[in-house]
Amino acid sequence: MAAARFIRARLIRAAEAPPIVGPAAIEVFARRHRLRPYEALPWLTALGAYVLFPGYLPLAAQTLATILFALSADLVLGYAGIVTLGQAAFFGTGAYTAGILAANDWGEPITGLFAAAVTAAVIGFLSGLLILRSSGLTLLMQTLVVAALLREAANKASAITGGDDGLQGMQVWPIFGHFEFGLFGRTGFFYCLAVLFLCWLIVRRLVHSPFGRSLTGIRENVARMHAIGAPVFWRRLTVYTISAGLAGISGALIAQTTSFVGLDSLGLERSGTVLIMLIIGGVGRLYGAFIGVPLYMIAQDRFSSIDPVYWYFWIGLLMVLLVTFARGGVLGLVDRFWPAGRRL
Amino acid sequence: MSSGPAALETRGLTKSFGALTVANMIDFRLEQGARHALIGPNGAGKTSFVNLVTGALSPSGGHILFGGADITTLPQAVRVKRGLVRTFQVTQLFRGLSLLENVTLAVCERRGIGGDLRRPAGDHREAIDEAYALLEKMGLAKEALRPVATLAYGRQRLTEVTVALGLAPKVLLLDEPAAGVPTGETGRIVEAIEALSPEIALLIIEHDMDLVFRLARRITVLVQGRVLVEGPPAKIAADPQVRRVYLGERAAR
Ligand SMILES: Nc1ncnc2c1ncn2[C@@H]1O[C@H](COP(=O)(O)OP(=O)(O)O)[C@@H](O)[C@H]1O
Ligand SMILES: [Mg+2]
Numbered sequence: 243m244a245a246a247r248f249i250r251a252r253l254i255r256a257a258e259a260p261p262i263v264g265p266a267a268i269e270v271f272a273r274r275h276r277l278r279p280y281e282a283l284p285w286l287t288a289l290g291a292y293v294l295f296p297g298y299l300p301l302a303a304q305t306l307a308t309i310l311f312a313l314s315a316d317l318v319l320g321y322a323g324i325v326t327l328g329q330a331a332f333f334g335t336g337a338y339t340a341g342i343l344a345a346n347d348w349g350e351p352i353t354g355l356f357a358a359a360v361t362a363a364v365i366g367f368l369s370g371l372l373i374l375r376s377s378g379l380t381l382l383m384q385t386l387v388v389a390a391l392l393r394e395a396a397n398k399a400s401a402i403t404g405g406d407d408g409l410q411g412m413q414v415w416p417i418f419g420h421f422e423f424g425l426f427g428r429t430g431f432f433y434c435l436a437v438l439f440l441c442w443l444i445v446r447r448l449v450h451s452p453f454g455r456s457l458t459g460i461r462e463n464v465a466r467m468h469a470i471g472a473p474v475f476w477r478r479l480t481v482y483t484i485s486a487g488l489a490g491i492s493g494a495l496i497a498q499t500t501s502f503v504g505l506d507s508l509g510l511e512r513s514g515t516v517l518i519m520l521i522i523g524g525v526g527r528l529y530g531a532f533i534g535v536p537l538y539m540i541a542q543d544r545f546s547s548i549d550p551v552y553w554y555f556w557i558g559l560l561m562v563l564l565v566t567f568a569r570g571g572v573l574g575l576v577d578r579f580w581p582a583g584r585r586l
Numbered sequence: 587m588s589s590g591p592a593a594l595e596t597r598g599l600t601k602s603f604g605a606l607t608v609a610n611m612i613d614f615r616l617e618q619g620a621r622h623a624l625i626g627p628n629g630a631g632k633t634s635f636v637n638l639v640t641g642a643l644s645p646s647g648g649h650i651l652f653g654g655a656d657i658t659t660l661p662q663a664v665r666v667k668r669g670l671v672r673t674f675q676v677t678q679l680f681r682g683l684s685l686l687e688n689v690t691l692a693v694c695e696r697r698g699i700g701g702d703l704r705r706p707a708g709d710h711r712e713a714i715d716e717a718y719a720l721l722e723k724m725g726l727a728k729e730a731l732r733p734v735a736t737l738a739y740g741r742q743r744l745t746e747v748t749v750a751l752g753l754a755p756k757v758l759l760l761d762e763p764a765a766g767v768p769t770g771e772t773g774r775i776v777e778a779i780e781a782l783s784p785e786i787a788l789l790i791i792e793h794d795m796d797l798v799f800r801l802a803r804r805i806t807v808l809v810q811g812r813v814l815v816e817g818p819p820a821k822i823a824a825d826p827q828v829r830r831v832y833l834g835e836r837a838a839r
Contacts, residue, residue: 261728268718271686272708452694452702452710459691462680470692470753471666472700
């Protein structure tokens with residue numbers, strides 16, 4: 243009740259405020275991409291976790307890499323409005339690329355990441371060329387098929403991929419020839435953190451560019467986007483390719499930090515889970531990934547220790563509640579309490 | 587009439603959906619700087635005509651010429667870049683985005699910076715200034731930072747026209763610009779249309795006959811995908827066929 247009154251008061255105050263006009267309006271609009279203080283939060287949290295939970299560094303590294311994966315999915319789903327159930331295709335491609343290199347005497351991690359990004363981006367570009375003319379349910383099915391085909395290919399090519407057993411014998415070299423991937427996962431943690439940070443810089447730049455804004459336009463109204471003369475297909479293909487590359491990097495990170503790649507890296511479950519994570523955090527918001535992924539992982543950890551058999555049911559229930567009462571995920575809730583914080 | 591190339595011309599333009607022919611051998615000329623109305627009963631094929639001309643639909647036959655050049659097979663985006671711009675009968679805007687963003691997106695596309703990946707959108711000040719100036723001109727400056735969805739429908743219709751103007755049209759096709767707006771509130775939209783630069787060739791689809799006769803210097807009547815008759819307003823008003831199939835039908839309601 244108090245909360246409701248609080249929201250009402252805020253909304254009324256926002257509505258009563260005189261409109262911003264003239265140069266001031268242009269100024270507000272043109273400065274939307276400026277960094278805000280709260281954007282330091284994810285990074286402070288990560289460093290805080292490093293200090294407070296030194297025993298959980300391998301898990302933290304996984305979380306960071308998964309945030310990158312969710313970020314890549316958000317570009318496609320949240321910004322360009324492409325509903326995909328095949329994002330794991332690119333994650334797995336990246337994981338196998340880095341993994342196969344490391345299992346075949348090229349364990350240098352940074353070049354491995356680049357190779358993973360390029361391979362995944364190429365797969366993204368080629369499959370996008372084929373499927374992105376479709377939309378809606380057709381497109382959804384096609385993204386699913388691409389991932390399923392790749393998974394089957396990886397299964398068949400067991401001589402290189404290890405098939406069902408997974409890829410064995412990865413030897414990842416120290417970063418810069420110096421920092422070993424140790425048992426305690428400190429190197430892996432900072433490696434993932436640094437890569438996520440760089441990728442976040444890129445994605446942030448991207449979504450605030452005219453290109454990024456035009457993606458939002460495509461999500462909001464494709465017909466209108468065509469009518470203002472935007473080459474919609476090429477925009478979509480471009481973001482699909484970039485997103486695939488980022489997903490590839492995230493797959494490679496997990497492969498390199500765990501020294502293992504399995505078929506599940508290309509699986510439907512991974513594609514579906516990342517959507518759930520995004521919905522929990524908030525879709526199309528850049529920070530939805532940073533909130534949704536840790537929350538999901540914590541929820542999974544809690545629920546599965548309370549109820550090892552039916553934990554997935556509880557996750558499902560949480561989803562239903564979120565979709566019913568908190569459209570827009572956690573960030574959607576934040577908007578309601580703090581409307582002024584929302585970027586226009 | 588004019589001897590130079592028409593701003594927009596169709597020759598034998600035809601489109602069928604199965605057995606239904608929505609455009610039947612339409613020969614049409616929109617002169618430079620025209621104020622031309624396209625009228626006809628519901629389902630006559632007026633919106634389909636706009637869709638065909640702008641490339642949202644591909645014709646089953648015939649040709650479309652823009653400034654004398656054949657554009658029949660050009661993609662929609664290319665036609666827009668050349669200055670062939672339309673508005674929608676049912677508002678098509680980015681509802682969750684602010685008015686300023688709606689217009690800025692259009693201006694950016696026209697300026698060829700819509701695909702820029704590197705600079706922040708906010709750094710393209712010229713585009714934002716231009717979009718804001720357009721909103722000001724249309725009397726929408728106060729709402730510039732509000733999401734479109736929070737606006738009254740009449741204001742949304744006005745935004746629809748503003749977005750079109752952001753594309754610097756040479757030919758502007760307005761598909762029932764006042765559709766769905768309460769009669770008392772259409773004034774602002776009519777004023778905006780009357781204030782359009784005389785260099786823009788205008789084709790307006792409209793049901794309100796007062797509006798048509800106020801704005802148009804030439805009228806084409808479309809019935810069942812065919813041009814029934816075309817001419818200056820006085821001729822159309824006096825045409826017995828038109829009175830029967832169109833004006834009469836409406837007057838009878
Ligand atoms: N994509 C489509 N597929 C099938 N029929 C259509 C399509 N678009 C329009 N039509 C039909 O074409 C006819 C003309 O429609 P329209 O051009 O919207 O008429 P108007 O704008 O003159 O009212 C209508 O009977 C409509 O149902
Ligand atoms: Mg119509």
